[in-house]
């Protein structure tokens with residue numbers, strides 16, 4: 001889910017629905033909203049010469065969408081062999097159990113409550129299906145259970161809601177924490193600088209072809225918002241709702257409840273660091 005639907009100055013590119021890289025195809029779920037942008041991106045990932053595919057984030061519980069994902073894979077000559085979740089928010093995970101039923105697959109996630117089958121996902125895990133390699137990168141912050149999946153063969157990373165194709169993400173306090181989120185963004189920056197990742201395959205919005213630029217933008221945005229919140233508190237706006245009305249005055253009011261979660265995360269971070 002997004003905190004601000006339209007921020008200027010971001011790199012953007014790529015597609016909404018259809019092939020995005022040699023190994024990743026997007027099937028856009030029909031759940032567009034202020035919080036989900038164009039809808040949830042359900043990713044089908046596979047080696048070009050393999051019949052087996054991994055699906056990342058089946059999306060909402062919408063049978064038409066879930067069947068469309070299966071059909072899209074089949075038309076590409078693929079059978080879905082495994083389902084992965086970037087995190088447990090319903091716009092990504094609600095349809096997972098039904099999708100697992102339709103495909104006969106297991107569901108792997110960080111949160112044991114979301115799994116179907118006995119395998120979880122954690123730091124250092126490498127998911128291998130039909131020659132495809134996805135490396136698990138824990139990225140808590142949006143939620144505590146957020147993961148990214150590094151697709152080295154395409155120099156890409158599937159980011160769920162940790163980095164979006166447009167706007168910025170919510171730090172969903174109290175489950176999501178700002179300190180964790182900043183560490184996760186730095187981890188993603190290191191993927192772009194040290195591991196050659198160029199492409200962001202996000203959970204919402206278009207594909208980004210300047211991954212490092214996107215992560216730098218997110219880090220700068222978070223620092224800017226944090227400074228604004230700190231100043232607001234210094235000026236006497238102490239309650240989260242007051243801070244939102246002051247700092248997020250430029251953002252559509254429909255996003256203020258989400259912004260309030262981020263503000264709570266920022267206030268906690270500032271208190272924990274002795275800054276307010």
Ligand SMILES: [Zn+2]
Pocket residue numbers: 001087089142161
């Ligand atoms: Zn989310």
